[in-house]
Amino acid sequence: MHPEGGCGLARHGTYERRSPPGTRIARWYCPKGHRTFSLLPDCLAARMPGTLAEIEAFLVSREQAKSLEAACLSLRPEIEWPGLLRWARRRIQAVYTALHLLKGLLPTLFEGCPPTLAGFSQRLGSEGVLPALRSIAAPFLAELPTPLGLRPRRPRGARPDRALQHSTGADPPGLMA
Numbered sequence: 001m002h003p004e005g006g007c008g009l010a011r012h013g014t015y016e017r018r019s020p021p022g023t024r025i026a027r028w029y030c031p032k033g034h035r036t037f038s039l040l041p042d043c044l045a046a047r048m049p050g051t052l053a054e055i056e057a058f059l060v061s062r063e064q065a066k067s068l069e070a071a072c073l074s075l076r077p078e079i080e081w082p083g084l085l086r087w088a089r090r091r092i093q094a095v096y097t098a099l100h101l102l103k104g105l106l107p108t109l110f111e112g113c114p115p116t117l118a119g120f121s122q123r124l125g126s127e128g129v130l131p132a133l134r135s136i137a138a139p140f141l142a143e144l145p146t147p148l149g150l151r152p153r154r155p156r157g158a159r160p161d162r163a164l165q166h167s168t169g170a171d172p173p174g175l176m177a
């Protein structure tokens with residue numbers, strides 16, 4: 001909100017995340033803007049429980065499995081089947097949307113690379129694709145969907161997405177006018 005500084009941004013305690021257990025996220029507060037900011041570590045999923053590595057492990061198993069159901073068999077036995085499929089589809093849709101967008105945003109790096117975790121992993125020479133993308137895609141995180149990026153899901157019925165149009169910051173007044 002105040003890249004020029006001088007607004008008095010200050011530590012504002014922490015909040016706890018249930019997963020992974022014991023995680024505390026540092027918060028900061030801007031007194032001029034009356035807003036708090038959370039410092040989410042690169043290893044954690046945004047607006048979803050758990051780590052990016054856990055989500056990546058599931059998606060890699062999905063890429064290797066014959067079906068979504070087969071990939072889900074070993075997952076979270078405490079969740080009933082319809083909930084599990086929703087859990088899986090939500091992550092699949094969000095992460096592959098982000099990979100597609102990143103191919104376009106970083107054409108030099110990802111040209112000709114399949115927009116899959118296997119493809120990105122090979123291109124980056126790293127298995128921790130999602131945590132690595134947090135720094136590689138740092139300029140775009142506000143515009144990439146969670147859990148990799150920081151852009152919350154659009155509410156049902158909202159106007160079409162205007163994210164990747166070089167606007168900066170979240171919802172400046174008048175954007176939707």
Ligand SMILES: [Zn+2]
Pocket residue numbers: 001002007008009030031032033
């Ligand atoms: Zn500020």
